[in-house]
Amino acid sequence: MARGGYPGMGGNMNNMMKQMQKMQKKVEELQAELDTREVEASAGGGAVKVVCNGKKEIINIHIDESVVDPEDVEMLQDLVMAAANEAIRAAEDMVNREMGKITGGLNIPGM
Numbered sequence: 001m002a003r004g005g006y007p008g009m010g011g012n013m014n015n016m017m018k019q020m021q022k023m024q025k026k027v028e029e030l031q032a033e034l035d036t037r038e039v040e041a042s043a044g045g046g047a048v049k050v051v052c053n054g055k056k057e058i059i060n061i062h063i064d065e066s067v068v069d070p071e072d073v074e075m076l077q078d079l080v081m082a083a084a085n086e087a088i089r090a091a092e093d094m095v096n097r098e099m100g101k102i103t104g105g106l107n108i109p110g111m
Contacts, residue, residue, distance in 0.1 A: 038054075043079045058088075
């Protein structure tokens with residue numbers, strides 16, 4: 001039997017391990033790039049805009065003065081929440097789409 005496993009598997013396993021290491025390196029590089037990419041979402045016809053990065057962190061919120069009504073704070077809260085949730089979804093979609101290009105749709109935990 002070949003050392004470390006099954007007969008005839010040595011070369012194939014080495015190649016597979018090298019490919020997995022290359023893929024892991026590409027994933028790490030892409031993750032670092034995605035962490036700096038930004039997506040924007042809005043609510044209320046653009047009255048509230050939220051910018052989120054690839055780490056799914058909200059990095060900017062812009063609220064148009066026209067929707068700041070002390071008599072209707074709930075509407076403003078709803079607009080901010082809707083825009084923030086949409087920005088986070090957009091960031092998740094961006095990360096999944098870009099990672100899928102590298103992993104070929106494989107569901108690899110931790111990647």
